[in-house]
Amino acid sequence: MTLRMPAEWAPHEAVWIGFPHLADEWSGQIDAARRDVAAFANAVHDGGRGEEVRLVVNDARQADIAAALLEPGVSILIQPLGDIWLRDTGPIIAGTGRERRARNFRFNWWGEKFVMPGDQEVGAALAASSGLPVDDQDWVLEGGGIDVDGTGLCVTTEECLLNPNRNPALTRDDIAARLHQSLGIDRLLWFGDGLVGDHTDGHVDNLARFVGEGRLALPVADGDDDPNAAIYVDARARAAAFGGVEIVDLPSPGRIEIDGEIAAASYMNFYIGNSVVVVPTYGAPNDRAAVDALGAIFPDRRAVSVPARGIIVGGGSFHCSSQQLPA
Numbered sequence: 001m002t003l004r005m006p007a008e009w010a011p012h013e014a015v016w017i018g019f020p021h022l023a024d025e026w027s028g029q030i031d032a033a034r035r036d037v038a039a040f041a042n043a044v045h046d047g048g049r050g051e052e053v054r055l056v057v058n059d060a061r062q063a064d065i066a067a068a069l070l071e072p073g074v075s076i077l078i079q080p081l082g083d084i085w086l087r088d089t090g091p092i093i094a095g096t097g098r099e100r101r102a103r104n105f106r107f108n109w110w111g112e113k114f115v116m117p118g119d120q121e122v123g124a125a126l127a128a129s130s131g132l133p134v135d136d137q138d139w140v141l142e143g144g145g146i147d148v149d150g151t152g153l154c155v156t157t158e159e160c161l162l163n164p165n166r167n168p169a170l171t172r173d174d175i176a177a178r179l180h181q182s183l184g185i186d187r188l189l190w191f192g193d194g195l196v197g198d199h200t201d202g203h204v205d206n207l208a209r210f211v212g213e214g215r216l217a218l219p220v221a222d223g224d225d226d227p228n229a230a231i232y233v234d235a236r237a238r239a240a241a242f243g244g245v246e247i248v249d250l251p252s253p254g255r256i257e258i259d260g261e262i263a264a265a266s267y268m269n270f271y272i273g274n275s276v277v278v279v280p281t282y283g284a285p286n287d288r289a290a291v292d293a294l295g296a297i298f299p300d301r302r303a304v305s306v307p308a309r310g311i312i313v314g315g316g317s318f319h320c321s322s323q324q325l326p327a
Contacts, residue, residue, distance in 0.1 A: 003095035004184030007150030007210060008272040009298070010096065011327040014052035015273070016077070016126055017041050018084030018321045019066050021058040022116065025083060025314055027259065032310030037084065038069035040271070040311075040318045043278045043304045045074050050275040051324075056081055056126070058118070079125050082116030085316050087205070088142035089119050090323035091127035091134070094183050100326065102127035102134045103182050105141040110200050111165030130325055137182055140166045144203035144320055146179070149210040152186040153245075154179065159193045159202030166201075189216075189242045191235045196227040198264035199315045206266040206317075208235060211297045215246045219268060222254030222286055227262050250293050251286040258313055265308070269317035270294060277301050280308030280317040 017040065020026060020033045038055075045053045054077045055070065057063045063076050070076070081089070088110070091102040104127045109115045127134040145160040160166070161175055170178070172190075179185040194202025207228075211217045218236055221229035232252070239245050256265035267290035271278045277294045281287040287305060295303030308317045 002180065002184045003099060003101060004150070004152060005092060005094050005148050006096055006326045007148060007213075008324060010150060012051040012274050012324045013327045014054055014325045015044060016054050016056050016086050016090055016323050016325070017044070018081060018086045019055050019057045019062060020084050020314065021062045022083070027313050029310055029313040033314055034065065035069060036306065036308055036310040037321060038066065039306045040278055040321070041074050042071045043276055043306055044271065044273045045071065046273070046275045047071070048073050050273050056086065056122070077129070079122060079129070080118045081122040082119035083114065084314070085144070085320045086122070086126070086323045087144045087320045088200070089122050090143065091123050091130070092143050092183065092323070093130075093132065093326050096326055100132050102130055102132045103137055104134055105137040106139060107142065108140050108166065110142070111163060113199065126323075139170065139178055141182075142200065142203065143323060144200060144205045146185075147204050147209050148183070148185065149213050149215070151213050152184055153189070153210070153214065154185040154187065155189040155191065155204055155208050155210065155216060157191045157194050157202040157204050157207065160200065160204070163201050189239060189245065191238055193231055193234075195231065195264040195266060197262040203320075205319050206264055206268055207231070209268050209270070211248055214244060215248055217248045217250045217268065217297070219252040219266065220249050222252045226252055226254050228252065248297060251289045253282050253284040253286055253290070256282050256284065256312070263312050264315070265312055266317070269319040271318050271322055272298070273301070275301055277303045278318055279303060279305050280311070281305045282309055282312070283307070
């Protein structure tokens with residue numbers, strides 16, 4: 001029986017969130033990154049109204065640091081990890097209820113670019129800790145490289161999934177077949193490139209996200225200096241050509257620079273929790289509009305703005321740092 005990956009808005013039993021511990025990865029901003037991640041964890045927990053939050057920390061010292069930033073009720077799980085991006089290193093759960101299984105994919109540091117001890121082991125460890133049956137997958141896949149609507153429809157980018165630094169022996173058809181076998185995906189909307197400055201080779205969760213069955217949120221460029229304007233236009237054209245997908249507009253934060261370099265900053269890196277939608281914000285003029293737009297899209301949840309200038313220094317945001325455990 002083929003099990004399907006649920007949409008993110010389906011009920012969660014819990015969520016894993018990675019906590020920063022490697023100072024060299026944060027260019028002197030690790031304390032700011034820790035504050036951002038803790039604020040994210042607190043928002044998702046939502047005073048006990050949301051879901052169980054399991055903050056994954058590398059060791060006892062990091063647990064103490066995290067504890068000072070967390071609200072009561074947020075759990076701390078000591079588990080060695082490398083970087084915090086559990087969306088990519090953690091397991092992906094297929095199925096719901098008693099049929100759930102943890103799919104543990106291979107991870108090769110985003111094409112051997114950022115090698116850190118612990119990254120290749122944390123997925124199996126978290127899968128085992130879930131209490132679910134674990135299936136090791138014999139190919140490379142990062143959770144940030146795909147997004148699904150729960151009906152078998154998936155969006156991804158050629159830049160990531162067809163990159164020869166991931167699965168060089170697999171063709172487009174091979175990857176489609178494996179996505180079906182592992183996650184129940186039977187329709188693939190392929191975009192081209194991801195955002196400028198994205199070190200993951202174009203993860204789609206920074207570019208486009210499903211917000212309902214067949215409903216796909218895409219950014220609208222913010223002025224002529226938005227570095228991703230052409231990428232947004234191309235994505236819209238491909239979605240229109242694919243057919244059967246309703247496009248929902250979300251603003252872009254525009255050009256965000258960190259130390260003079262374009263950052264892959266995006267409101268699309270939001271996280272859909274049981275009671276809230278957490279939106280990363282950057283001190284940009286469109287911050288409020290992005291939060292309001294997601295609040296309107298998810299009227300059954302509270303849209304929460306959480307600053308992300310600290311976490312973006314490490315190359316990602318809140319969705320990247322999390323992996324949900326569907327109920």
